[in-house]
Amino acid sequence: VKSSNHDAVVAEPVDLPSERVDPLDPPPALNELRDREPAWRLRFSDGQVGWLVTGYSLGRAVLVDSRFSVGTFIQPLGDPEVIAETDQIERSMPEHEGVLIALDPPQHTRIRRAAASYFTVRAVSEQEEAIEQIVSGRLDAMEEAGAPVDLVPVFALPLSSFTICDVLGVPHADRERFERPSAVLADPRASAEEKRAALMDFSAYCRQVVAEKRESPREDLLSDLISEGELSEDEIVGLARQLFEAGHETTAAMLALSVFALLRERTRWESLRDEPAQIETAVDELLRYLSILQMGTFSRTATEEVELGDMVVKQGEKVIVSIPATNRDPEKFPDPDELDLTRNASGHLAFGHGKHMCIGQHFARLELRVALRGLLERFPDLDLAVPVEEIQFFGGEHQLLGVEALPVVWQRR
Amino acid sequence: MKVVADLDVCIGAGMCVLTAPAVFDQSADDGSVRVLVDAVPAGEARLVREAVDLCPSAALEIEDEAG
Numbered sequence: 052v053k054s055s056n057h058d059a060v061v062a063e064p065v066d067l068p069s070e071r072v073d074p075l076d077p078p079p080a081l082n083e084l085r086d087r088e089p090a091w092r093l094r095f096s097d098g099q100v101g102w103l104v105t106g107y108s109l110g111r112a113v114l115v116d117s118r119f120s121v122g123t124f125i126q127p128l129g130d131p132e133v134i135a136e137t138d139q140i141e142r143s144m145p146e147h148e149g150v151l152i153a154l155d156p157p158q159h160t161r162i163r164r165a166a167a168s169y170f171t172v173r174a175v176s177e178q179e180e181a182i183e184q185i186v187s188g189r190l191d192a193m194e195e196a197g198a199p200v201d202l203v204p205v206f207a208l209p210l211s212s213f214t215i216c217d218v219l220g221v222p223h224a225d226r227e228r229f230e231r232p233s234a235v236l237a238d239p240r241a242s243a244e245e246k247r248a249a250l251m252d253f254s255a256y257c258r259q260v261v262a263e264k265r266e267s268p269r270e271d272l273l274s275d276l277i278s279e280g281e282l283s284e285d286e287i288v289g290l291a292r293q294l295f296e297a298g299h300e301t302t303a304a305m306l307a308l309s310v311f312a313l314l315r316e317r318t319r320w321e322s323l324r325d326e327p328a329q330i331e332t333a334v335d336e337l338l339r340y341l342s343i344l345q346m347g348t349f350s351r352t353a354t355e356e357v358e359l360g361d362m363v364v365k366q367g368e369k370v371i372v373s374i375p376a377t378n379r380d381p382e383k384f385p386d387p388d389e390l391d392l393t394r395n396a397s398g399h400l401a402f403g404h405g406k407h408m409c410i411g412q413h414f415a416r417l418e419l420r421v422a423l424r425g426l427l428e429r430f431p432d433l434d435l436a437v438p439v440e441e442i443q444f445f446g447g448e449h450q451l452l453g454v455e456a457l458p459v460v461w462q463r464r
Numbered sequence: 465m466k467v468v469a470d471l472d473v474c475i476g477a478g479m480c481v482l483t484a485p486a487v488f489d490q491s492a493d494d495g496s497v498r499v500l501v502d503a504v505p506a507g508e509a510r511l512v513r514e515a516v517d518l519c520p521s522a523a524l525e526i527e528d529e530a531g
Contacts, residue, residue: 173492
């Protein structure tokens with residue numbers, strides 16, 4: 052029987068495995084699923100059955116396929132009522148029409164293009180000096196504080212927040228206004244009520260920023276969007292909210308986790324210190340290896356029946372692509388569980404793929420590169436201040452993989 | 465070898481510029497791809513194939529493989 056080869060097609064739906072053994076490796080049960088089949092029937096947390104894609108090539112094929120729409124947002128893990136209610140609140144807000152991740156073409160294309168000039172390879176590379184200055188300021192702050200320092204609040208978080216402040220043209224002191232609501236929205240323990248309040252705060256802040264830009268425009272993305280007049284006020288507010296949120300949390304989590312990965316086996320830290328030219332390659336390998344979007348991509352909905360490989364997605368069914376599983380697929384990345392800082396990891400799915408691929412990916416790469424270079428130069432003997440086992444990670448129901456805190460030490464020079 | 469871009473689907477992700485900067489650029493207006501050469505120089509062929517493969521919106525296509 053043909054289908055007997057295809058466990059996924061005949062099997063009962065699985066739950067997304069979330070139990071890690073090594074904090075930096077995908078849950079072993081997830082790797083096992085991937086090693087058996089590229090797609091599985093998945094039970095989402097609301098009981099709905101859809102698909103989990105674990106294979107690299109199938110994952111890319113799904114993400115580039117225009118027969119999938121964004122649809123309503125559901126997750127494989129987490130309180131289904133809170134997720135559904137938050138999604139509903141989010142959809143009822145007028146600026147929803149500017150939130151890229153919730154849009155399909157042609158609206159998505161129009162809005163993304165309006166913002167794209169600030170995120171091109173060239174535009175981002177021109178920001179290198181500005182980011183160097185931000186990094187240098189944070190390194191000074193670490194020195195002033197003196198070892199031991201928690202790298203997350205002193206270095207990683209402000210660095211990424213300041214960068215998005217500069218892109219959107221708001222004072223660095225505004226970081227609280229978007230960091231706080233973003234943290235609540237990302238927190239799997241927060242109630243729907245808390246998330247609603249956070250969304251309202253966040254929305255009010257973005258609306259206020261856009262109003263101020265209209266009043267006194269400067270040289271920044273939001274002022275440009277307003278003066279070009281191609282997007283509505285609500286669209287600009289929604290886009291701003293998404294950029295504030297996506298612009299700081301992921302990069303901050305990725306940066307702190309990268310430093311942890313390098314310090315956990317200090318030979319890696321030392322190899323980058325001795326050969327800083329390797330940092331550029333190392334950044335993409337860290338992105339692949341750590342794959343911090345641990346829950347996978349945002350869910351996609353099939354607008355018609357979609358047959359890809361052995362997977363037949365019925366119209367209306369939801370699919371998520373597991374980024375940790377696909378980025379460790381041995382068919383694409385030989386010896387995938389090895390963090391090899393010299394590997395060419397191009398093609399990894401850490402920024403997603405398809406039309407929703409991260410708009411800020413070049414900023415993220417640049418921030419990671421400049422930040423790692425700065426740390427390696429200023430604190431060549433940087434080390435964890437506590438035993439490896441004491442480092443705490445966000446829970447398995449959090450969208451992101453990351454360290455709660457990263458206490459580090461160095462010798463005074 | 466010739467490479468063509470479908471500007472209707474390009475989202476300006478810039479993977480092509482990152483991969484083969486001698487062949488691709490992005491518009492300063494909307495980030496969409498600009499192919500800088502009529503014929504891809506032989507030395508760039510491998511990178512152009514990689515760029516075509518990496519494009520997240522499948523906007524690039526190789527035409528005239530031999531030419």
